[in-house]
Amino acid sequence: MTVELRHLRAFLVIAEEGNITRAAARLHTGQPALSRTLQALEAHLGVRLVDRSTHHLRLTDAGRDFRARAATAVAAVDAALDPARAGTWPLRLGHSWSALGQHTATVMRLWQRAHPKMPLELLRMDDRSAGLASGRVDAALVRNPVRSNGVRSVHLYDEPRVAAVSADSPLAEHPTLTLADLAGHPVIVNPTTGTTTIALWDTTHRPTTVLEVDNTDDWLAAIAAAQGIGVSSAATATIHPFPGVVYRPLTDAPALPLHLAWNDPPSHPAVTELAAFIRETASRQQDPPPSPSSSQD
Incomplete structure (x- = not known):
């Protein structure tokens, strides 16, 4: 047949x-x-x-x-077969939250300059594979590698972690925080696309209450309402400023790796080029991002 x-x-x-x-x-x-x-x-x-x-x-x-x-x-x-895309071949890049952080706009702007007929479309997908498993994107930015046959991934770089706390919390008065500082507070997690779990803390200093939300917007709203604290990458502090939420560097939390994943064979010929492009662009941005400890005060 x-x-x-x-x-x-x-x-x-x-x-x-x-x-x-x-x-x-x-x-x-x-x-x-x-x-x-x-x-x-x-x-x-x-x-x-x-x-x-x-x-x-x-x-x-x-x-x-x-x-x-x-x-x-x-x-x-x-x-x-999409008439709206006739004459171009967009490269669809999925992400679940925060994309490339401080590098997002630079990567998209420079890519467009280098590939005027191949636009880079950034698409937020609220699933763990950032749209890759459903075929809605050509490549996906993921913090955890997609462990599936027929999927390839490359490591782009590592992101430091930050704590997200209510602006009214005493924790917001500290320029930096440790995981132990957060242990006495409920932790808010997004089990669908987030990377934070209770296992981030050691067994002797661990939050006793875990509150689950469905997406980044609900995560931010819950933190602003002082329902608990959150832990995320520094990219979140750059991409998601939110009234009533302040970000503080976590000095003892392990860095969070960022990967680019795609199906093999790829659905777009420029996927591997995009991986090299992102790494090169990120390495050129020597200036550090605005400090999360001051940008949200």
């Missing part, structure tokens, strides 16, 4: 819904027809993509790997 785009779209909807019946309803087709489409795709690939032995449909290991490739292929076709 010849695999068509409809086979890939059908599989992606099945993977997203986790249920053949719901997927068939979304695709406006019958359940038996959708099952046959899935079976035909599996027969062509020679692997089982979906485990049907349980009450809840699950992707096999091969299915999870193929999902990333299928999403990339579908997104590439959609981008190629």
Whole structure:
């Protein structure tokens, strides 16, 4: 058989819904027809993509790997056929929060100057892969490497960590803080895209209360309302000034690595060039960013 785009779209909807019946309803087709489409795709690939032995449909290991490739292929076709993009080939860069911090505007401006017909589109995606797993971006800025077959990543640089505290908190009076200083306060975390967990603290000085939020905006609002403290990268202090929130350097917290990840094969030929471009641009910016300890007072 010849695999068509409809086979890939059908599989992606099945993977997203986790249920053949719901997927068939979304695709406006019958359940038996959708099952046959899935079976035909599996027969062509020679692997089982979906485990049907349980009450809840699950992707096999091969299915999870193929999902990333299928999403990339579908997104590439959609981008190629988008009338709004005719004559250009944008490079879509995903991020979950804070992008490249102080380097964001410089990288985008210099890239546009060097590649006038290849705009760099910065897209915020509230998922851990920053849009890479769904194929909505060509490359993604991630603090934790994406551990999946068919995904490559390179280390760009390391970011220092800062504490985010309410402007009314006594902690805001200190020019710098330590993790132990924060241990007596509730910590606010974003389990969807954030990197901070209770494991950042040692077992003897650890917050006893953890409050979870869904996104960066809610994280900032909760801190401003003195519901707890937060820990993030220095990039957050640059990109997300917020009324009632001050940022203080954490002197004993490990640096946070920033990676560029993309699907292999890449959906855009300039992805590896972008990685080198970001590292070179960041290394040229010798002047330190505004001190988080003073910019939010």
